[in-house]
Amino acid sequence: MALKPIGNARDELADQENWPNIIGEARAVADALPDLLVEASHVASSVTAGWHGRRRAGPGESFWQFRPFNMGEPAKRIDWRRSARDDHLYVREREWEAAHTVWLWADLSRSMSFQSRLSNTSKRDRAIVLMLALADMLAYTGERIGLPGITRPFSDRRAAERLADALTHLGRPDAFPETAPIQRFSDVVLISDLLDPVEDVAAWIGQVAATGAKGHIVQVLDPIEETFPFDGRVEFHDPEAGIRLTTGKAEGWREAYQKRLERHRAEIRDTARRAGWTYVLHHTDRPPAEPLLVLHSSLTGSAETLAQGDI
Structure with a gap:
């Protein structure tokens, strides 16, 4: 659940009840894309420096x-x-022709717009940067890239720009991509906060795994969603369901909340591992290059087994 304490201006974002409609949300993403594309290009360049692609x-x-x-x-x-x-x-x-298809997806649903005082970027912007940077890196190694249900797979050195353009025409920002276009031997990368019910996440993993594709998950969380540093009267708001919950002593909920979040994370991590997928936990106060190194190694086969943990 995205967290928003009341009475503390440092943590407040725009009131979720005043969020614009779906068209307005798409415009917000489109407005941010040029800067995010530049950032993604810089991140990709720093990670791929000194690497050799698979093209020959x-x-x-x-x-x-x-x-x-x-x-x-x-x-x-x-x-x-x-x-x-x-x-x-x-x-x-x-x-x-050793290239294969890699499907990329960044969760742009409402909970991803959360940003606290502990981070310089929102979960949504970090997810977009990771997706575009990964597209840039995969294009460098000659892979085919696509957005499930949005674009067909393509091989282009300007892959990041093409994906950014496709995002500007994105309709409803679904948390999970369509599975119909995904085929055997392809790879699927999902970048999301994964704060949806575990049953929904597991069902999507099962659908993708049934196609014969291999998956890679990056769970993106704001550091405040982990530490729960709230005291006094706080209102928590779920922007997806519109639920509000107010407590007079938030500090009394800290331990129970952290245990529940860890249990939620562990269930998703275990589900991914049982399917043979890559799982990475990334916090928005950490450098974006960290999860990209794990993803690129998994996708290009430069490491058969990687330690999967928190980044």
Whole structure:
């Protein structure tokens, strides 16, 4: 549940009852995208520095690059049109088709807009940055990327920009993506606070796992949702269901709340692990590069087994 204490201006966001309609929410996301796209590009660049992609020459249909002709090769490999431009002979290489499809999804539902005084960014903005940065990194390694139910898979070095453009036309901000387009041998990445009922999360994991795809989950939480540093009279508000709950002594609820949140987290983590999925817990006061390192390693197979924990 997203938390909003009353009587403490440092923690307050815009009143959720005054939230705009779905169109207004989409506009808010669109307005933030240019800055988030720049941030994602910087994050992706810092993570991929020094890495080598999976793209290489080999059998396939897509053009990859021109390279100089080597003596002893069959003359039929020469691309005469390209070679006619200067005094050298060139060979047209095709890309080795090792790329597979990676479906990405950032939860943009209302609870994701929460931001406390303990973090410089909202959960929604961090989820978008992680998704766009991951798209940039996967495009660098030549993978096909898509938003389930929104775009078809594509391979493009401008993948992050294309996904950002698709988000500007997103309708209802659903917490979970459609499973119909997901097929066997693909990967699915969900970035969400996962504060939905455990049964709903488990049902979605089961649907994706049944397709034969492999999943990767990043649970994004604001640090205040973990520490529960509230005292006195506080009102808690669930922006998804519109439920309000007021307590006169919030400090008396701290221990029970933290135990319930840990139990909720553990159930989701265990469900993901039973399905053979990657699970990462990320807090918005931590650098976005941390979960990206785990995700990229899992997706590219650079590490068969990773310690899955809190980041």
